[in-house]
Amino acid sequence: MKILQKGFNYSQDGPGNRLVYHTQGCNFRCKWCSNPESMAADYTKAKDYTCEEIIDEIMRSRMMFFDGGGVTFTGGEPTLQLSELKKILSSVKKEGINTAIETNGSSERLPELSELIDFLIMDIKQPDDKIHRKFIGASNKKTIENFKKLSQERTQLHIRIPLINHVNTDPKPFVDLFSHADMKNTTVEVLRYHEFGKDKWTSEYEITDGFVSDEQFICFCRALESIGVKIIST
Numbered sequence: 001m002k003i004l005q006k007g008f009n010y011s012q013d014g015p016g017n018r019l020v021y022h023t024q025g026c027n028f029r030c031k032w033c034s035n036p037e038s039m040a041a042d043y044t045k046a047k048d049y050t051c052e053e054i055i056d057e058i059m060r061s062r063m064m065f066f067d068g069g070g071v072t073f074t075g076g077e078p079t080l081q082l083s084e085l086k087k088i089l090s091s092v093k094k095e096g097i098n099t100a101i102e103t104n105g106s107s108e109r110l111p112e113l114s115e116l117i118d119f120l121i122m123d124i125k126q127p128d129d130k131i132h133r134k135f136i137g138a139s140n141k142k143t144i145e146n147f148k149k150l151s152q153e154r155t156q157l158h159i160r161i162p163l164i165n166h167v168n169t170d171p172k173p174f175v176d177l178f179s180h181a182d183m184k185n186t187t188v189e190v191l192r193y194h195e196f197g198k199d200k201w202t203s204e205y206e207i208t209d210g211f212v213s214d215e216q217f218i219c220f221c222r223a224l225e226s227i228g229v230k231i232i233s234t
């Protein structure tokens with residue numbers, strides 16, 4: 001499996017203390033991406049590990065998974081390496097390790113992983129496909145389909161929305177989406193735009209006015225809460 005970086009963090013990408021693998025390669029091109037080096041599948045600083053090496057490392061880290069922690073695969077986009085991911089998640093889940101992934105939700109095969117994942121984080125950046133294509137360079141069709149399917153099937157689904165001025169601060173498309181979905185087992189996290197990865201871009205960074213005001217943030221969250229959406233922060 002191609003991995004860009006790995007390390008522990010607490011409660012940011014799933015519950016408790018977690019070993020987090022950032023996989024290499026992404027099929028989206030979000031104009032605000034804070035890890036632009038993770039997009040190209042052939043980035044030379046990424047390292048190759050066999051599934052066995054990763055499984056072994058996870059098992060050896062068990063003692064560190066306190067407070068309900070475990071392992072998380074995030075991106076890039078982890079489902080681009082789906083066969084390897086499936087193999088690793090199956091093995092460690094059998095051993096009782098808590099598993100999580102963060103995905104852009106675009107893989108047709110994402111539902112295959114669902115029962116191997118305890119904590120599924122799916123990013124929904126913009127439900128309007130035309131705007132999604134403009135800022136992300138790809139359709140959101142599969143993400144929306146997967147969201148609708150998995151929100152009905154799973155006992156837990158966590159949606160992340162990066163809130164960006166001029167990209168998605170109008171809550172209406174999200175209200176339309178969530179009010180027609182099964183939200184009883186779904187939580188939503190709204191993350192304000194930041195520029196942490198800006199200096200890593202080697203091509204032009206096109207977001208010039210992405211910060212959201214307190215008012216925009218509160219209005220957005222209130223609009224979702226008004227239809228019963230559970231908003232949490234991690």
Ligand code: SF4
Binds near residue numbers: 032104
């Ligand atoms: S989906 Fe995530 S990793 Fe991929 S380009 Fe967008 S922000 Fe970056």
